[in-house]
Amino acid sequence: MADIFALASQNLLSPVVLFFVLGLAAALAKSDLAIPEQVAKTIALYLMFAIGFKGGAGMASHGLDAKLVGALLSGLILSAAIPFVAFGYLKTLSKLPRVDVAAVAAHYGSISIVTFVAATEALKTLEISSEGYMVAVAAAMEAPAILVGLYLAKSAVDKNAGGEVPLREILLNGSIVMLIGAFAIGWITGTEGLQKVESFIVSPFQGVLCLFLLDMGIIAGRGLRQGGKLLTPPVVFFALTMPVIGALIAAPFGWVTGLSAGGVALLCTLAASASYIAVPAAMRVALPEARPSIYLTLSLGVTFPFNLTIGIPLYNMIGTWIAG
Amino acid sequence: MADIFALASQNLLSPVVLFFVLGLAAALAKSDLAIPEQVAKTIALYLMFAIGFKGGAGMASHGLDAKLVGALLSGLILSAAIPFVAFGYLKTLSKLPRVDVAAVAAHYGSISIVTFVAATEALKTLEISSEGYMVAVAAAMEAPAILVGLYLAKSAVDKNAGGEVPLREILLNGSIVMLIGAFAIGWITGTEGLQKVESFIVSPFQGVLCLFLLDMGIIAGRGLRQGGKLLTPPVVFFALTMPVIGALIAAPFGWVTGLSAGGVALLCTLAASASYIAVPAAMRVALPEARPSIYLTLSLGVTFPFNLTIGIPLYNMIGTWIAG
Amino acid sequence: MADIFALASQNLLSPVVLFFVLGLAAALAKSDLAIPEQVAKTIALYLMFAIGFKGGAGMASHGLDAKLVGALLSGLILSAAIPFVAFGYLKTLSKLPRVDVAAVAAHYGSISIVTFVAATEALKTLEISSEGYMVAVAAAMEAPAILVGLYLAKSAVDKNAGGEVPLREILLNGSIVMLIGAFAIGWITGTEGLQKVESFIVSPFQGVLCLFLLDMGIIAGRGLRQGGKLLTPPVVFFALTMPVIGALIAAPFGWVTGLSAGGVALLCTLAASASYIAVPAAMRVALPEARPSIYLTLSLGVTFPFNLTIGIPLYNMIGTWIAG
Amino acid sequence: MKTFSKKRLEIFVEEPILRRLTDALVDANVTGFTIVPALGGHGSAGPWHRENALSAAGHMVMLVCILDESLVEKVLEAAYRIVSRQIGIVTISDVEVVRPELF
Amino acid sequence: MKTFSKKRLEIFVEEPILRRLTDALVDANVTGFTIVPALGGHGSAGPWHRENALSAAGHMVMLVCILDESLVEKVLEAAYRIVSRQIGIVTISDVEVVRPELF
Amino acid sequence: MKTFSKKRLEIFVEEPILRRLTDALVDANVTGFTIVPALGGHGSAGPWHRENALSAAGHMVMLVCILDESLVEKVLEAAYRIVSRQIGIVTISDVEVVRPELF
Numbered sequence A, B, C: 001m002a003d004i005f006a007l008a009s010q011n012l013l014s015p016v017v018l019f020f021v022l023g024l025a026a027a028l029a030k031s032d033l034a035i036p037e038q039v040a041k042t043i044a045l046y047l048m049f050a051i052g053f054k055g056g057a058g059m060a061s062h063g064l065d066a067k068l069v070g071a072l073l074s075g076l077i078l079s080a081a082i083p084f085v086a087f088g089y090l091k092t093l094s095k096l097p098r099v100d101v102a103a104v105a106a107h108y109g110s111i112s113i114v115t116f117v118a119a120t121e122a123l124k125t126l127e128i129s130s131e132g133y134m135v136a137v138a139a140a141m142e143a144p145a146i147l148v149g150l151y152l153a154k155s156a157v158d159k160n161a162g163g164e165v166p167l168r169e170i171l172l173n174g175s176i177v178m179l180i181g182a183f184a185i186g187w188i189t190g191t192e193g194l195q196k197v198e199s200f201i202v203s204p205f206q207g208v209l210c211l212f213l214l215d216m217g218i219i220a221g222r223g224l225r226q227g228g229k230l231l232t233p234p235v236v237f238f239a240l241t242m243p244v245i246g247a248l249i250a251a252p253f254g255w256v257t258g259l260s261a262g263g264v265a266l267l268c269t270l271a272a273s274a275s276y277i278a279v280p281a282a283m284r285v286a287l288p289e290a291r292p293s294i295y296l297t298l299s300l301g302v303t304f305p306f307n308l309t310i311g312i313p314l315y316n317m318i319g320t321w322i323a324g
Numbered sequence D, E, F: 001m002k003t004f005s006k007k008r009l010e011i012f013v014e015e016p017i018l019r020r021l022t023d024a025l026v027d028a029n030v031t032g033f034t035i036v037p038a039l040g041g042h043g044s045a046g047p048w049h050r051e052n053a054l055s056a057a058g059h060m061v062m063l064v065c066i067l068d069e070s071l072v073e074k075v076l077e078a079a080y081r082i083v084s085r086q087i088g089i090v091t092i093s094d095v096e097v098v099r100p101e102l103f
């Protein structure tokens, strides 16, 4: 227990987390501080570029691991299974309409790549290594949850109303393509390639991440200011416990697959994290009746800060405990 | 005297100043060269991030200085006092309407953070160190001048016309929050934190500053092209001498507070500089009758270039002379 | 021959080219991956900043070369002469209207600065040095081709229709001003100046270039998707052979001027490359009857990828062969 | 200068739906349309601002389409079908144009 | 398709004043509005362009609000009160909408 | 609140031509205008999107000018002269304003 607190407080006092807190505080105090939209989008792409490339270059130097297939499969199963758990859990806890519960479930089955990036950085600080292909697992986990979420919502929605599933948009959304593409390029060009782009994607990475988390804090804070009234205690309780449940479901998969301590920690982080970029956009097309104010406030306003501060150190502990 | 010229010419031939000149020339020649708006805003935030963080980390390593309170007080007094001086001086020199004079006075009491950044870089080149908390002094000096400016304009404006003072907007504007926030985070995380973000905020700093000053040059040049006709000789005389007056008023404060040579130079720079971001926005809300073409042309088109080229070396001399 | 293939395949597997391919593939697969507009513009300016400054600093350290005048003259002649060749060639190959052929000719006489940048990087990888003033040659080659193109179109266009030649806009467009300005500043501040901005413009350069080429790939891909139907075999044949013809015309000029192997390679690259930024904008003003879907698809969709992958290694070979 | 009566269709719609809407307009044979990005706004779900979201969900755009009266009925139906479940505000107004052959 | 008559309010206003204006509109019970950023323009004070200023001072935005005729009087007064000392151009025009219940 | 009838001129035009158009409007003595950037669109030459081009060629903007009826004829002619060879859509509609002295 003491360890978690030590880890958590070390994590809490890192610049990255403090910038998130700064953004949150600025938004709650109604400051007009903001990262311009196009820059925020670019930073998001930069983060995909960097972790994708580094993951791929890691693959190139450590060789193709037979566990890759197991890890990918684990990711796909987790992404499809967690929405069912989340759906049942939130249905029990709250009286939200079925369609909102289904949409929330889809978000928790899918992943937050920034949470993944923050976890990677935390591992680096602790000098725990992890499998490079975990970024591919992250990519694989984005889509299945969306389909399950839509399936869960089906009976609640008028079937004649249209609302086609934007599958191509989900699978080929910009972040995923960048992540997978950079991963592939990192893999192909290997250490030599990495050297060429190192002073762009490695050295300034933490600083850029600070800027991005500042923005995340601002957006989360503004979301809380507007959506805060929807946050009844049971719903907040869901958003604080669901990530831990997700991580605990993921841990055995990591163990069976034989991932390293870092790999297990990252798999738990992915399972614990909730989407706030790709899934909301997909929901607006396919499930417009679900309210963004609910799913975005939960995933970005509650679960993301929880994971960033307490969750990540916890999942690192789980990883070390299982495979350390 | 020879020293000033040596310093000034060394300063004049630095990439940062030359990029400003390039921007100015491009705008005057009607080139369409421009830094896109959102990127310019981001670079401004980056500069706050960098100097705030470095200032805070400096505090962490040098310990809390008892002079901090004195420096902050000096800043507040200067920011409130200088508008009175500027108001009387410009009223004597020109026949501009009272409301315009009051608005200009507010700009000169407040500060230009980019001028401050350029002064910091000039000190670094000269290997003169300064107090990290000077960035906090900069932040403190932004607001008081605005209130004094509005007070000076009062009798000229119809009181029934509305025009509430946007105090929260002034105090919580994005740049200030970023500056103070980064300062606090730098302070909390100290040298260790600085190491993590160093290759983002330290090494590329000068290059980014070049890009920003290119943009400042472009904007100043376009402003001069449009507002140039308003620049009567007395008004230009004001904009060239007021910064020196401000610096001379500030110098004794620096001396009494016991600041280092670098600290005195920076305090003079702050007093000498005029706002062109926060104050204009506040004036549009609270004092819409004052003409932006006047206050912006003076502060950005005349005083900023003066400080950048001649002022900063001069204030460095003053600093060295008083506390060197 | 084997050498070209070795060079080409080494070039093809560089991160820069692979990111271009990624962008192309993403666009063809209809992914929404995109670099936001303002950021793309800024990166373009950054590239001008970097290569201009490095070129100027190179001039400062190697001294003013008497060959500079010869190189500039070569550039001007090539830019004015190549449109005549391209015009006659495309007229023979296709049945496109005269106005479209003239517009295309202007694009091939002018230059693509990103192709130039990519060639510079390829030379750096091969450790072949080149003359710093080649960036000035690049700048000189932008405009003449436009005037020749308009002259060639003249008889096809109703003279009363207006369509003034936007000469000032062509000569003072943002990219050119940035390139020449940074070149001048690099020259003035020399190695000392370069040191100050090195970790902004040198170390992260390749990484930024990857991002930009990703964007170029996306734009080229989307252009191909829309303009693809215009690409009849003769027209594609033109776009694939015209760059080689341009390079072969340029090579003797490089030889007569006495450029180094790297210099010849760059001159060939400039001659071979086709504009897709400055010339299209000028054509919209002066020659609105010409169809952008034709000239943009050819220059960006066919010739740019050709040069990036096969052309550059070939021009490097030519350079080494002539002056190695 | 002689002018001709046409209709101006203005639609506020969420970005994730935009492609479906524009496909429908093209199918309905409008000669063209232009899309303008919105910065923010306010509606029954409260305020929104472009900077307050990482996701395209909730970003609105404004689409303007100048068209001939004869197309209005068909276009309105196509637009309505798409925005009925979604956020979407469709308005029609009268305008005069100079070059009738463009619409 | 049946359409219904509503009003379209279009306001050009400076960004620093925007929040006061939108607060006033919300107070006046409009159902919503959308804000579009301007790139530049020209007025009695000469030309301006978004890229030519670091400060929000002088940046204009365009606000569009579709509303019922019955609200026009109240909304015009509220808007006028705010923009009277400031730069601000307020126009009203007629539009037809498809879903009258939204306004 | 008393309102006054004015005209609303809306022009969609390519960015490279914009400066010529605004110069013409200023020459024609309009009191002002505002320019809004377009994000994308569709026309006879197919679709375009701001992100799909490095060049300003093809980027459209929307210009809105509120003006007095008496100026319409002159302004339309000036605008037409500029956009006749180029892409450009010019529309005129009726609006009511609150401060007639501004136009």
Ligand SMILES: Nc1ncnc2c1ncn2[C@@H]1O[C@H](COP(=O)(O)O)[C@@H](O)[C@H]1O
Residues within 6 Å of the ligand: D012, D038, D040, D041, D042, D043, D044, D045, D046, D047, D048, D060, D087, D089, E030, E031, E032, E033, E034, E035, E064, E065, E066, E067, E102, E103
């Ligand atoms: N009456 C209106 N006039 C203009 N735009 C509106 C109006 N109502 C809603 N909107 C836009 O549509 C978005 C969503 O509206 P709502 O679905 O009511 O929350 C708002 O944020 C506005 O951007």
Ligand SMILES: Nc1ncnc2c1ncn2[C@@H]1O[C@H](COP(=O)(O)O)[C@@H](O)[C@H]1O
Residues within 6 Å of the ligand: E012, E038, E040, E041, E042, E043, E044, E045, E046, E047, E048, E060, E087, E088, E089, F030, F031, F032, F033, F034, F035, F064, F065, F066, F067, F102, F103
């Ligand atoms: N007649 C008009 N039509 C449209 N926009 C206008 C008009 N007059 C002024 N504006 C806008 O309002 C801004 C300020 O106008 P002014 O206060 O007259 O300088 C201008 O820069 C334009 O963006």
Ligand SMILES: Nc1ncnc2c1ncn2[C@@H]1O[C@H](COP(=O)(O)O)[C@@H](O)[C@H]1O
Residues within 6 Å of the ligand: D030, D031, D032, D033, D034, D035, D064, D065, D066, D067, D102, D103, F012, F038, F040, F041, F042, F043, F044, F045, F046, F047, F048, F060, F087, F088, F089
């Ligand atoms: N009917 C229309 N309504 C609104 N905008 C249009 C219309 N037709 C064309 N445009 C705009 O003008 C651009 C060029 O049109 P075109 O010259 O027909 O390809 C299009 O991409 C649209 O942005």
Ligand code: NA
Residues within 6 Å of the ligand: A082, A107, A108, A109, A110, A111, A112, A246, A270, A271, A272, A273, A274, A275
């Ligand atoms: Na998850």
Ligand code: NA
Residues within 6 Å of the ligand: B082, B107, B108, B109, B110, B111, B112, B246, B270, B271, B272, B273, B274, B275
């Ligand atoms: Na000052």
Ligand code: NA
Residues within 6 Å of the ligand: C082, C107, C108, C109, C110, C111, C112, C246, C270, C271, C272, C273, C274, C275
């Ligand atoms: Na060429």
